[in-house]
Amino acid sequence: MSRPLLRCCGSSTRTRVSSRNYASQAPKARLNLPTDYGKTPLLHHTSKAALANPELSEDVRNGGTTRINLFQSINQAMAHALRTDPKVILFGEDVAFGGVFRCSMNLQTEFGDDRVFNTPLSEQGLVGFAIGAALEGLKPLAEIQFADYVYPAFDQIVNEAAKIRYRYGHNADVYNCGGLVIRMPTGGVGHGALYHSQSPESLFSHVPGFRVVQPRSPSQAKGLLLAALESPDPVIFMEPKILYRAAVEHVPNEPYTLPLSKAEVLKEGKDITMVSYGTPLYVCQNAITAAEKDFGCSVELIDLRTIFPWDRPAILDSVKKTGRCIVVHESMVNQGVGAEVAATVQEHCFLRLEAPVQRVAGLTTHTGLAYEKFHIPDVVRIYDSIKTVIEY
Amino acid sequence: MDFTKPSQLGVIPTYRVMSPEGVLEDPSRPPVGVTDEQVLEWYRNMLTGALASKVSAGEEAVTVGSAAALGRDDVITCQYRETGVFQQRGFTLKDFMSQLMSNRNDPGRGRNMPVHYSGKNKVGAHAIASTLGTQIPHATGAAYALKMEALENPTDPPKVAAAYFGEGAASEGDFHGALNVAATRGCPVLFLCRNNGYAISTPASEQYRGDGIASRGVGYGIETLRVDGTDIFAVYEATREARRKALEDGGRPILLEFMSYRVHHHSTSDDSLAYRTRSEVEAWKGQAYPIARLRKWMENNKLWDDTLEQTTRKEIRSAVLKELVEAEKEKRPALKHVFTDVYAEITEEAEQQREELRRLLRRYPDEYDWHEYDGGIEGL
Numbered sequence: 001m002s003r004p005l006l007r008c009c010g011s012s013t014r015t016r017v018s019s020r021n022y023a024s025q026a027p028k029a030r031l032n033l034p035t036d037y038g039k040t041p042l043l044h045h046t047s048k049a050a051l052a053n054p055e056l057s058e059d060v061r062n063g064g065t066t067r068i069n070l071f072q073s074i075n076q077a078m079a080h081a082l083r084t085d086p087k088v089i090l091f092g093e094d095v096a097f098g099g100v101f102r103c104s105m106n107l108q109t110e111f112g113d114d115r116v117f118n119t120p121l122s123e124q125g126l127v128g129f130a131i132g133a134a135l136e137g138l139k140p141l142a143e144i145q146f147a148d149y150v151y152p153a154f155d156q157i158v159n160e161a162a163k164i165r166y167r168y169g170h171n172a173d174v175y176n177c178g179g180l181v182i183r184m185p186t187g188g189v190g191h192g193a194l195y196h197s198q199s200p201e202s203l204f205s206h207v208p209g210f211r212v213v214q215p216r217s218p219s220q221a222k223g224l225l226l227a228a229l230e231s232p233d234p235v236i237f238m239e240p241k242i243l244y245r246a247a248v249e250h251v252p253n254e255p256y257t258l259p260l261s262k263a264e265v266l267k268e269g270k271d272i273t274m275v276s277y278g279t280p281l282y283v284c285q286n287a288i289t290a291a292e293k294d295f296g297c298s299v300e301l302i303d304l305r306t307i308f309p310w311d312r313p314a315i316l317d318s319v320k321k322t323g324r325c326i327v328v329h330e331s332m333v334n335q336g337v338g339a340e341v342a343a344t345v346q347e348h349c350f351l352r353l354e355a356p357v358q359r360v361a362g363l364t365t366h367t368g369l370a371y372e373k374f375h376i377p378d379v380v381r382i383y384d385s386i387k388t389v390i391e392y
Numbered sequence: 393m394d395f396t397k398p399s400q401l402g403v404i405p406t407y408r409v410m411s412p413e414g415v416l417e418d419p420s421r422p423p424v425g426v427t428d429e430q431v432l433e434w435y436r437n438m439l440t441g442a443l444a445s446k447v448s449a450g451e452e453a454v455t456v457g458s459a460a461a462l463g464r465d466d467v468i469t470c471q472y473r474e475t476g477v478f479q480q481r482g483f484t485l486k487d488f489m490s491q492l493m494s495n496r497n498d499p500g501r502g503r504n505m506p507v508h509y510s511g512k513n514k515v516g517a518h519a520i521a522s523t524l525g526t527q528i529p530h531a532t533g534a535a536y537a538l539k540m541e542a543l544e545n546p547t548d549p550p551k552v553a554a555a556y557f558g559e560g561a562a563s564e565g566d567f568h569g570a571l572n573v574a575a576t577r578g579c580p581v582l583f584l585c586r587n588n589g590y591a592i593s594t595p596a597s598e599q600y601r602g603d604g605i606a607s608r609g610v611g612y613g614i615e616t617l618r619v620d621g622t623d624i625f626a627v628y629e630a631t632r633e634a635r636r637k638a639l640e641d642g643g644r645p646i647l648l649e650f651m652s653y654r655v656h657h658h659s660t661s662d663d664s665l666a667y668r669t670r671s672e673v674e675a676w677k678g679q680a681y682p683i684a685r686l687r688k689w690m691e692n693n694k695l696w697d698d699t700l701e702q703t704t705r706k707e708i709r710s711a712v713l714k715e716l717v718e719a720e721k722e723k724r725p726a727l728k729h730v731f732t733d734v735y736a737e738i739t740e741e742a743e744q745q746r747e748e749l750r751r752l753l754r755r756y757p758d759e760y761d762w763h764e765y766d767g768g769i770e771g772l
Contacts, residue, residue, distance in 0.1 A: 086544070114540065120576055125529050125569020132533025132553070135518065136467065138540070140533070152565065159523045160530070165733050167519045168510055169501030169725075172733040175519070208734045232736035261739075309739045 031290055031379040035246075035282040042266060042285055043217055043249035050219055050250035055258055065250040070243045073218035073251050074103045074183075077225040078141060080255045082111045085139060087179070088229065090116045092126060092143030100145060101185055101244050127153035130180055131161050139179035139229055147184040147238060148198040157182070161234050162209025178232035181225070185241035186214065187279050187330055188376045192241075193369035199278070199331040199362075204236050205308035205340070211260050212307040214238045214278040219251045223258030224305065231260060240279040263311035265318070269300035272389055273318040275341055276328040277304040280377055284328055287382035294383075297390055307337055315341060316348050323354040324389040328377050333361035355392035358385045404606045404618045406651060409625040414688025424625045428695055434460060434480075434624060435690060438683050439704065441476045444488055444712045447507060448475050450622075450655035453682035454586050455556075456480045457627030458650075461635060462582075463551055467534045468517040469527035470556035472507045473586065473654075477556065481515035485711055489719035496725045496766045501733070524557070525564030528583065531555030532574040532645075535581035539643045552638045554582040559649075560591025562605045571612040571645065580643035582634050583609075586621065588654035593667035609647035621650030622682040652682070724764050726771030746772065 025032055037043060044050035047065040068076070081088045090104060090111075096118045098105040108116040119126040123144055130140035144150045150157075165176035188197040204212045211233050215221035221239065228235035266281070267288070276284050281303055288299045300318055304310055319325045325345050327338035338359035345357050360377045367375055409424060411417045416424075438452035448455060455476025462468065462481075470477060478488070486497070491509050494502035500510035500519060510519035518530060535553035542550045561567065562585055574581050585605045589596050602608065609616030615637060619630045627650060634646040653676040657664040664673075690696035730749070731742045738746075750772050753760055762768050 089540075114543070117577070120569075120572045122565075122569035122572060124565050125532075125573045128526065128529025128566055128569060129533035129536065129573050132469070132530030132535075133537045134533070135530065136534045136537030136541075138533075138537045155523060156526060156529070156566070159521060160526050163521070164519065165736070167500055167503050167508075167521070169503060169519075169729075169733065170499040171510070171513045173736075174513070176736070178736065211735075309735065309741065312741060 031287070031383055033286070033379070035286060037246050037248065037282070040282055040285060042282055043247060044219060044251075045249065047250050050252055053219070055223070056252060056256055060252050060254040060256045063252055063254040065252050067248060068218055068251050069245055069248045070218045070221055070239065071102045071245070073222045074225060074239065075105055075107070076251070077222045077255075078104065079107060079110065081139075081141070081226065081229050082107065082115060085229075087137060088115070088139045088141065089133065090141040090143070091119050093121055093145050094118060095143055099143065101241060103183075103239075103244075104143070123149055123151075123153040124156055127156040127182065128160070130182070131156060131164070131177060134177045134180040134234070135164070135175060140181070141229070142180070142182045144182060144184040146196055146198075147186040147200055148195045150182075150184055150200065153182075154203075157204065157210070157236075158207040162207050165209070165233075176232065177234035179229065180234040181228045181237055182235070183237045183239060185244070186238035187240045187242060188367060188372060189242045190372055191369060192367070193372070194366050197367040197372070199238070199329070201236075201238055201307045202331060202336045202340075205337070209234070211235045211309065212238070213260060213305065214240065214307060215305070216240070216278055216281050216303055217243070217247055218249055220258060220305070222251055223256050224260070226255060227257035227260050230257060235260070238278070242279055258305075261306045261309050261311055263314040264303045264305055265300060265314070266303055267299070267301040269298040269322065271297045271322055272299045272324040272326060272386060273315065273322045274299055274301050274326045274328065275304060275315055276301075277307060277337070278330070280328045280330055283377060283379055284382055287379045287386065290379065291383050291386040295387065295390055297386065299386065304337070310340075312344055316345065319345050319349045320352055323352050325353075326358040326360060326382070326385050326389060328360045328382055329362070330376050331362050332364055333359050334364055336361055355389040358389060360385050398602060398607075401603075401607075403603050404616065406618045406620050407626050407630055408620040408623050409629060410623045410685065410689060412685060414685055414690075414692050424629070426625065426628065428693075430460070431686070431690060432695065435683070435686055435696070436704065436708075437476065437479045438624075438686070440485070440708050440712075441479050442683060443705070443708050444485060445475050445507060446656045447659065448473050450653045450676065450681065451586055451588055452476050453624035453627050453686070454621040454650040454652055457624040458554075458584055458631040458648075461628050461631035462554055463549070463635070464516075465549075466516060466551050466635075467531070467538065467553040468515070468556070469531045469534070469553070470517060470520060471524065471527065471558060471561060472520050472522070473558065474556045475507065478509055478511055478515055478517060481517070483509070483511055483515055485715040486719070487511070487514070489715040490722070492716075493719040493722065494724060495719055495722035497719070497722060498725070501725045501729045503729075524561040525566040528555045528557055528561070528566050529570035529573065531581050531583075532570045532577075532579050535574065535579035535643065535645075536577060539578070539580055550580070550639050552580045552582055552635055554584055556584045556586060558591060559585060559587040559589075559596055559605055560594065560599055562608070563599060571609070571614060571647070574645035575612045575614050578641070578643045579645055580638040581645045582631070582638055583614075583645060583647045584631070585647070585649045586652060587649055588652050590654050590658070590664070590668070592658045592662065593664070595668070604649055604651075606647065606649040614645050614647050616647040616649070618649045618651065621652030622685060624682060624686050655681070723766040726766040727762060727769070728772050730772075
């Protein structure tokens with residue numbers, strides 16, 4: 001299914017391009033097969049699995065679950081927030097009719113035009129507006145239509161929102177941008193090319209002040225988004241757009257929060273620490289399954305969840321155990337999250353390391369449409385990096 | 393096919409109450425509804441602003457006059473050339489000087505450059521940033537929050553937000569975004585533009601080609617007035633009326649363009665004679681200087697004379713000097729504030745960096761002077 005993403009579209013559009021399949025696989029591939037989201041261990045395929053999460057409170061664990069996808073879980077989280085806190089407002093381009101990815105479906109109908117509305121086409125205008133509203137005690141959910149279009153708002157983000165608490169000094173506890181959440185669809189889809197594939201998390205992590213979060217699944221997104229709205233710090237919430245429809249799982253019905261700046265060990269292992277976030281985690285899991293079978297090794301998979309400030313102790317503890325580290329992300333390898341993790345790991349675990357820290361990340365080039373399959377980290381590259389560190 | 397030419401539409405007229413000679417321009421109009429006490433207070437505030445900080449020279453009427461017309465609980469965002477706003481709304485000389493000296497009494501904890509005040513608690517104005525224009529959409533957002541608040545508490549007196557900015561900052565995209573969102577969402581916000589003729593060295597003729605900033609309001613569907621910014625009564629009346637209009641129909645934005653002149657240099661690092669003539673500066677100072685004009689008014693109305701002028705100036709100068717000297721003697725904030733207030737809680741990594749800094753200060757005590765910081769090395 002390759003449907004070109006157009007900036008303004010919400011529903012599918014007829015196009016001749018659908019005959020060109022940029023997301024096809026090589027006929028004899030064994031490793032580079034598309035992720036089967038219906039079977040991946042990273043999603044909860046049963047109610048029991050969803051409720052077993054130790055991070056959930058007892059009330060939530062005693063409740064039921066519903067099988068929903070990522071845009072539905074985000075919709076649910078936002079509906080809950082709008083329903084229970086009159087300070088929450090939601091706005092952005094095309095938010096009123098339901099949003100180009102359906103995250104805001106029915107929300108204007110239920111909550112009215114005062115609380116859920118369209119802004120004119122201006123990222124700098126809407127983020128500036130959000131900051132002013134946050135400083136008067138509202139909790140603005142500001143939606144940027146694609147992470148690729150956040151840049152006009154970059155000044156407001158790094159020069160204003162990120163610095164407001166700091167420049168208020170004495171009155172910082174009263175005047176800060178806590179409650180401000182900027183949401184944006186992020187990451188590659190296989191045919192998004194230059195301007196519908198970007199993942200700029202490291203740009204926001206090179207200036208302090210925001211918490212930068214990327215959920216990997218519907219159940220994670222619900223809890224992390226609700227936590228973001230309660231955080232005393234402003235949050236950038238980056239939603240992996242390819243997962244909006246693809247990731248379907250059981251999600252607890254009750255509202256709940258998950259901790260920010262805490263990584264999660266998805267799978268324990270003893271030979272290698274693999275660190276990632278967002279969509280690549282699924283590809284990591286596929287590579288791990290094949291590698292553990294082929295090489296007999298045991299890999300520990302960790303989801304950072306919050307890119308910055310990140311859970312350094314969790315990663316360092318893991319590497320002290322395994323002695324090997326691989327970081328995987330879609331965005332360009334240079335100056336990225338991998339660089340930050342690798343530098344920190346070698347600084348604190350140098351004598352323990354059995355191999356250099358590997359980064360499997362986007363190539364140092366743009367995400368050209370025809371080349372996406374070669375650019376974004378796939379099962380082969382991750383599988384191969386596991387082989388490298390084992391044989392080092 | 394009739395193209396609309398900008399020149400067809402004519403220049404937007406300038407509202408004025410008081411002539412340069414300090415009398416009503418139109419003697420038949422009703423008297424200005426301002427008490428003698430208020431006039432004297434305004435004059436003192438303008439004078440204090442001028443003597444304490446030269447950056448707003450020529451624009452004192454714009455800031456003091458407009459601030460006087462805003463509600464006590466209205467929310468204000470500004471640039472850094474609005475000392476008069478802070479002054480009129482209750483900032484003391486000690487507050488000003490503490491920030492200028494980055495000492496431990498500065499609410500901003502010494503983090504910002506001089507004149508970048510932090511005063512929301514006291515005067516309802518957002519902490520100032522150096523980036524131009526970023527504050528304009530903040531006022532739009534604040535106004536929206538105030539509008540929602542008014543819907544929940546309809547018996548409370550309603551509030552507006554106001555954004556101050558210069559004609560240069562109005563070229564930034566944030567100006568456009570702010571006005572457009574305010575108009576489409578019906579936000580009760582006043583956009584107060586100080587057109588002082590210069591953005592550092594760039595004269596207005598190189599900043600825009602249209603009819604000033606006022607002509608832009610109409611383009612966004614916003615009611616607009618151009619005002620003589622050196623006439624404090626015009627500024628006051630216009631702002632008061634703009635505020636009243638902004639609260640109509642559930643809330644809407646209003647644009648005011650105050651015409652004035654930046655008498656002083658852009659900053660202490662600028663020498664403006666590099667880009668303008670002394671005679672230009674002198675012409676404005678002589679003819680239109682807002683403080684001189686109000687003084688003429690007060691003298692015409694027997695409220696002021698030379699003696700009062702001398703004693704008041706002397707009094708203000710010595711108060712300013714006293715606070716300046718005191719502020720200079722004060723310690724800087726504690727060193728731990730290098731790390732605080734980035735996040736609500738200091739992170740684990742920042743804690744480690746703090747330890748590391750402590751270690752370095754102890755190992756190389758002669759390389760750093762921590763004594764001027766509150767608590768010295770113990771304050772880290």
